[in-house]
Amino acid sequence: MTNYILGIDGGGTSCRAAVARPDGIILGRGKSGAANILTDPNNAIISITEAARAAYREAGLDEAGINGASAFLGLAGTNVGDLTRYVHDRLPFQHTDIDSDGLIALQGAIGDEDGAVAILGTGSIYMGRKDNVVRYIGGWGFTVGDLGGGARLGHALLQEALLAHDGVHPRSGVTDAILDEFKGDPRGIVEFARLSKPGDFGRFAPILFDHARRGDAQAIAIVKAGAATVNESLDAIMDLAGAKRLCLLGGLAQIYPEWLSERHRAILVEAEADALTGAVALAAKGYRQRTGAAA
Amino acid sequence: MTNYILGIDGGGTSCRAAVARPDGIILGRGKSGAANILTDPNNAIISITEAARAAYREAGLDEAGINGASAFLGLAGTNVGDLTRYVHDRLPFQHTDIDSDGLIALQGAIGDEDGAVAILGTGSIYMGRKDNVVRYIGGWGFTVGDLGGGARLGHALLQEALLAHDGVHPRSGVTDAILDEFKGDPRGIVEFARLSKPGDFGRFAPILFDHARRGDAQAIAIVKAGAATVNESLDAIMDLAGAKRLCLLGGLAQIYPEWLSERHRAILVEAEADALTGAVALAAKGYRQRTGAAA
Numbered sequence: 001m002t003n004y005i006l007g008i009d010g011g012g013t014s015c016r017a018a019v020a021r022p023d024g025i026i027l028g029r030g031k032s033g034a035a036n037i038l039t040d041p042n043n044a045i046i047s048i049t050e051a052a053r054a055a056y057r058e059a060g061l062d063e064a065g066i067n068g069a070s071a072f073l074g075l076a077g078t079n080v081g082d083l084t085r086y087v088h089d090r091l092p093f094q095h096t097d098i099d100s101d102g103l104i105a106l107q108g109a110i111g112d113e114d115g116a117v118a119i120l121g122t123g124s125i126y127m128g129r130k131d132n133v134v135r136y137i138g139g140w141g142f143t144v145g146d147l148g149g150g151a152r153l154g155h156a157l158l159q160e161a162l163l164a165h166d167g168v169h170p171r172s173g174v175t176d177a178i179l180d181e182f183k184g185d186p187r188g189i190v191e192f193a194r195l196s197k198p199g200d201f202g203r204f205a206p207i208l209f210d211h212a213r214r215g216d217a218q219a220i221a222i223v224k225a226g227a228a229t230v231n232e233s234l235d236a237i238m239d240l241a242g243a244k245r246l247c248l249l250g251g252l253a254q255i256y257p258e259w260l261s262e263r264h265r266a267i268l269v270e271a272e273a274d275a276l277t278g279a280v281a282l283a284a285k286g287y288r289q290r291t292g293a294a295a
Numbered sequence: 296m297t298n299y300i301l302g303i304d305g306g307g308t309s310c311r312a313a314v315a316r317p318d319g320i321i322l323g324r325g326k327s328g329a330a331n332i333l334t335d336p337n338n339a340i341i342s343i344t345e346a347a348r349a350a351y352r353e354a355g356l357d358e359a360g361i362n363g364a365s366a367f368l369g370l371a372g373t374n375v376g377d378l379t380r381y382v383h384d385r386l387p388f389q390h391t392d393i394d395s396d397g398l399i400a401l402q403g404a405i406g407d408e409d410g411a412v413a414i415l416g417t418g419s420i421y422m423g424r425k426d427n428v429v430r431y432i433g434g435w436g437f438t439v440g441d442l443g444g445g446a447r448l449g450h451a452l453l454q455e456a457l458l459a460h461d462g463v464h465p466r467s468g469v470t471d472a473i474l475d476e477f478k479g480d481p482r483g484i485v486e487f488a489r490l491s492k493p494g495d496f497g498r499f500a501p502i503l504f505d506h507a508r509r510g511d512a513q514a515i516a517i518v519k520a521g522a523a524t525v526n527e528s529l530d531a532i533m534d535l536a537g538a539k540r541l542c543l544l545g546g547l548a549q550i551y552p553e554w555l556s557e558r559h560r561a562i563l564v565e566a567e568a569d570a571l572t573g574a575v576a577l578a579a580k581g582y583r584q585r586t587g588a589a590a
Contacts, residue, residue: 137461137462137463138461138463140457140481140484140485141485141489143485143488143489144450144453144454144457144484144485144488145454145457145485147454147458155439158439159439159440159442162435162439162440163442163527166432166433166528166531167432167531167534167535168432168433168524168527168528168530168531169527186435189435189439190435190436190438190439190440193438193439194436194438229463232458232463232464233461233463235463236461236462236463239462240462
């Protein structure tokens with residue numbers, strides 16, 4: 001019987017899986033629903049298993065074979081230890097490694113070399129690896145973290161619109177655009193903010209960057225303040241991990257570079273591969289280490 | 296039958312009432328439970344009525360007399376029009392005026408003169424009056440407003456502690472104090488923040504000001520950033536209301552002046568009276584205007 005490996009990328013929106021030969025060559029991919037181990041660990045187990053089965057089917061393999069697989073899972077929310085153990089113990093694979101969604105993104109982006117990765121999306125998190133030691137900065141979530149991420153930028157824009165409405169700060173195109181969206185009524189902004197999740201705030205980030213690029217002074221101020229926090233965190237992670245190259249990932253990865261310090265822009269590299277590919281690579285590495293197979 | 300007037304100060308924690316002669320001389324005071332018209336308008340009606348009855352009792356008057364009173368109520372949450380009307384129509388007084396809790400605070404603090412008031416407590420709101428026109432700035436709540444208020448300052452301190460933990464910003468006495476309070480575990484801060492209401496964040500404001508006064512660089516930076524937003528809002532309200540004098544109210548009123556611009560410090564005055572006294576004065580003013588009685 002042939003042993004296969006599974007790479008799995010599980011997040012709050014969907015779960016993706018790839019089945020591969022032990023040397024990492026991908027044979028098939030599958031996708032399923034949300035795999036958020038924090039909000040619904042039992043459903044996450046179902047989604048992970050479904051995605052793995054779908055990958056086996058696409059590869060023309062018997063689904064039941066997932067019971068013999070060596071799987072590496074990158075999941076959001078793994079810093080809550082009890083739930084990780086709970087999910088680990090209920091998955092059907094022969095061998096299961098679970099780590100953060102960040103780690104598989106890092107592996108995918110920079111492969112086996114040393115380097116750093118910043119994921120700039122709705123939130124913000126920074127990772128660096130040197131000599132197989134991975135360090136993390138940020139990723140603390142919207143309420144007291146994720147500085148420079150899309151949600152915090154959108155939040156800052158709504159706040160700026162209220163300050164413009166009150167005459168505390170100057171009005172500009174971007175604050176007028178926000179006030180117009182709420183029919184000129186600041187209470188609409190307050191009510192929206194009260195009911196919003198991070199992703200809802202993040203929807204305003206593209207408007208902000210658009211106006212900033214067109215020279216809107218208030219938009220530029222907010223983007224620059226966000227970029228300053230990203231620059232600081234990049235300094236810290238580059239220093240912590242002794243990294244010489246940097247890869248930006250996430251929804252704002254393409255939009256952010258022009259706002260960052262030259263010292264960071266100068267060492268930017270493109271991602272080698274995505275997080276799912278990173279998960280497969282880590283599954284292959286784990287398999288080799290356990291079986292003593294040659295790379 | 297003698298007509299009396301009622302001043303009522305209703306908030307989320309308690310409701311206070313004072314019964315007075317039509318010329319504003321207070322005869323008795325009463326207190327009851329929460330009168331939050333946003334979260335529980337029916338209970339607010341009960342609390343307001345109970346406080347009024349208690350004031351009549353303390354004055355040695357028949358409680359039933361509240362039905363003949365001219366009342367002026369300053370209530371939190373009056374910017375939601377429908378609920379204000381709902382409460383207004385169900386109160387037992389002969390005549391009822393309802394306005395914001397801010398307006399009675401302004402009246403109490405600066406009397407009949409023109410001037411501005413900043414309420415710096417858990418939140419922040421600014422009011423100015425000139426020629427009987429009252430203007431408001433801020434007061435939009437914790438999520439996208441209340442800059443410089445205790446909740447936003449406490450929030451900024453928790454965020455700074457996470458940045459210090461990550462090595463993004465320097466550690467200092469105040470960030471160490473916060474990390475110690477959470478046993479050095481940043482996840483404790485994140486979890487606390489996730490579950491916290493504005494008042495919970497506000498509890499960290501005194502620690503922040505203590506450290507700032509003792510020269511802690513990180514604490515000073517946060518307090519100065521907060522004071523900058525207060526200075527800006529004060530500029531705006533002084534300009535809007537053409538005010539020449541300024542009164543600070545709220546839990547941070549005594550602690551903030553040393554951090555504010557000299558142009559604001561130079562025109563600070565002490566509050567003449569409290570918000571309940573302001574409500575009585577407005578009740579008396581309304582009574583005179585309706586009855587044509589001499590002042």
